[in-house]
Amino acid sequence: xxxxxxxxxxxxxxxxxxxxxxxxxxxxxxxxxxxxxxxxxxxxxxxxxxxxxxxxxxxxxxxxxxxxxxxxxxxxxxxxxxxxxxxxxxxxxxxxxxxxxxxxxxxxxxxxxxxxxxxxxxxxxxxxxxxxxxxxxxxxxxxxxxxxxxxxxxxxxxxxxxxxxxxxxxxxxxxxxxxxxxxxxxxxxxxxxxxxxxx
DNA sequence: CCTAGGATTAGCT
DNA sequence: GCTAATCCTAGGC
Numbered sequence: 001x002x003x004x005x006x007x008x009x010x011x012x013x014x015x016x017x018x019x020x021x022x023x024x025x026x027x028x029x030x031x032x033x034x035x036x037x038x039x040x041x042x043x044x045x046x047x048x049x050x051x052x053x054x055x056x057x058x059x060x061x062x063x064x065x066x067x068x069x070x071x072x073x074x075x076x077x078x079x080x081x082x083x084x085x086x087x088x089x090x091x092x093x094x095x096x097x098x099x100x101x102x103x104x105x106x107x108x109x110x111x112x113x114x115x116x117x118x119x120x121x122x123x124x125x126x127x128x129x130x131x132x133x134x135x136x137x138x139x140x141x142x143x144x145x146x147x148x149x150x151x152x153x154x155x156x157x158x159x160x161x162x163x164x165x166x167x168x169x170x171x172x173x174x175x176x177x178x179x180x181x182x183x184x185x186x187x188x189x190x191x192x193x194x195x196x197x198x199x
Numbered sequence: 200c201c202t203a204g205g206a207t208t209a210g211c212t
Numbered sequence: 213g214c215t216a217a218t219c220c221t222a223g224g225c
């Protein structure tokens with residue numbers, strides 16, 4: 001944990017940011033862990049909340065890069081995204097899963113004592129574990145309560161289609177730490193890219 | 200104004 | 213595998 005990401009690190013294509021975030025450490029009030037799964041969403045992407053332009057819900061995604069975009073999912077869950085690209089573009093990275101490492105007691109309590117594997121393995125679970133809520137919408141990620149620390153070494157990253165969407169279902173903008181036991185779902189075999197572990 | 204449906208999860212069959 | 217839970221936005225009239 002040596003390099004804290006700043007807003008300029010997010011001024012890039014969402015897919016590149018999404019891949020680069022695998023292995024990074026995300027903390028909210030000191031609680032969190034290693035990011036093991038992300039998805040990219042862009043403006044000209046029918047699956048994105050930004051598709052069709054600016055609305056009251058998605059306005060944070062059109063704000064400065066390196067801020068949070070928080071949305072309510074299925075009326076139940078709060079999901080966390082990192083805003084990407086230049087201000088006004090409309091792009092983001094959904095944080096889909098963490099390997100919980102910091103503040104485990106707090107996380108377990110918020111997650112009702114569920115098993116370790118189920119604490120942060122899904123976007124709604126991440127939201128609950130880190131106590132994400134609407135007041136964080138638009139909040140800069142390089143200021144408290146957020147901290148995002150860069151991954152320290154190149155890691156094996158799996159790539160595949162995004163989950164739970166009905167449009168652009170084939171776009172391979174889901175990224176995951178290869179072999180992690182904390183993914184929301186496994187990746188198809190052979191969906192690897194970047195450095196891979198020796199067989 | 201009205202309402203369909205969603206970047207999900209947990210619990211049950 | 214199936215589906216209820218639950219809110220609120222976005223889009224239609």
